[in-house]
Amino acid sequence: MTNVEKARKRSWGAHMPEGLPVIVTINRVVEETPSIRTFYFDREFLFNPGQFVMVWVPGVDEIPMALSAPDSITVQRVGDATSALFALGPGDRIGIRGPFGNGFPGGGRVLAVAGGLGAAPLLPLAMEGCAVAFLLGARTRSELLFPEILKGCCPLFIATDDGSYGHHGFVTDLLKQVDPGSADAICVCGPEPMMVAVFGILKEEKMLERSYFSLHRYMKCGIGVCGSCCMDPAGLRVCRDGPVFRGDQIEGTEFGKYARDASGRRKKV
Numbered sequence: 001m002t003n004v005e006k007a008r009k010r011s012w013g014a015h016m017p018e019g020l021p022v023i024v025t026i027n028r029v030v031e032e033t034p035s036i037r038t039f040y041f042d043r044e045f046l047f048n049p050g051q052f053v054m055v056w057v058p059g060v061d062e063i064p065m066a067l068s069a070p071d072s073i074t075v076q077r078v079g080d081a082t083s084a085l086f087a088l089g090p091g092d093r094i095g096i097r098g099p100f101g102n103g104f105p106g107g108g109r110v111l112a113v114a115g116g117l118g119a120a121p122l123l124p125l126a127m128e129g130c131a132v133a134f135l136l137g138a139r140t141r142s143e144l145l146f147p148e149i150l151k152g153c154c155p156l157f158i159a160t161d162d163g164s165y166g167h168h169g170f171v172t173d174l175l176k177q178v179d180p181g182s183a184d185a186i187c188v189c190g191p192e193p194m195m196v197a198v199f200g201i202l203k204e205e206k207m208l209e210r211s212y213f214s215l216h217r218y219m220k221c222g223i224g225v226c227g228s229c230c231m232d233p234a235g236l237r238v239c240r241d242g243p244v245f246r247g248d249q250i251e252g253t254e255f256g257k258y259a260r261d262a263s264g265r266r267k268k269v
Contacts, residue, residue: 044070048103049124056095066121074120108184115190119145126153137171189214196256208247
């Protein structure tokens with residue numbers, strides 16, 4: 001077991017009953033961008049950065065979300081459940097089940113690469129002070145997530161698709177401004193096409209064995225029973241074997257090609 005893999009054992013927060021839902025009260029809501037909000041609640045959870053929880057919105061749905069801190073989730077409004085969350089405020093209650101899955105390695109020198117909401121699960125790594133650099137990308141300046149917080153934690157490199165802030169281009173371009181080889185682990189989270197581009201660069205540099213990618217797939221149970229998040233061809237369960245996978249583990253899989261919807265049908269990513 002490598003040092004970065006041993007570091008997965010670290011955790012934040014306090015213990016909770018494994019697999020059982022806990023009702024929490026929302027304390028405050030912070031609007032991070034026009035489409036993203038952070039919901040803080042009245043309980044801290046034990047977790048490794050990159051792990052996820054199943055969030056129950058009463059009367060609507062239960063969906064997987066990464067913890068952005070021991071007492072918060074950072075949410076982008078994209079569907080019915082997240083829209084229902086956006087209608088909630090201080091004093092409202094939601095259910096939290098988890099945390100589940102594998103997190104990012106830590107304890108060594110980490111290079112974080114994030115696109116959009118992908119900065120949320122990577123934020124705790126920066127807060128730990130182990131990030132040698134944080135590469136942050138978004139479509140436009142107003143959609144950049146946590147830039148001021150990250151500036152106070154580690155060297156921050158920013159790219160926007162429209163050039164409204166930082167480098168005019170993609171977050172992958174920023175890899176030319178740093179030395180990935182100086183990091184013990186390269187941790188990546190964001191839209192899958194972005195992660196595929198990073199994957200290709202790191203594969204060419206023969207760095208897949210120390211790169212880690214956080215994957216998103218449709219989930220029902222979150223504990224590896226239902227099989228709804230299984231990946232072709234090996235049947236890797238994103239909820240149980242992931243959501244964070246080492247780069248060489250997902251080489252040759254459906255990663256970057258397709259995912260499945262609630263009915264199990266393939267859809268392009």
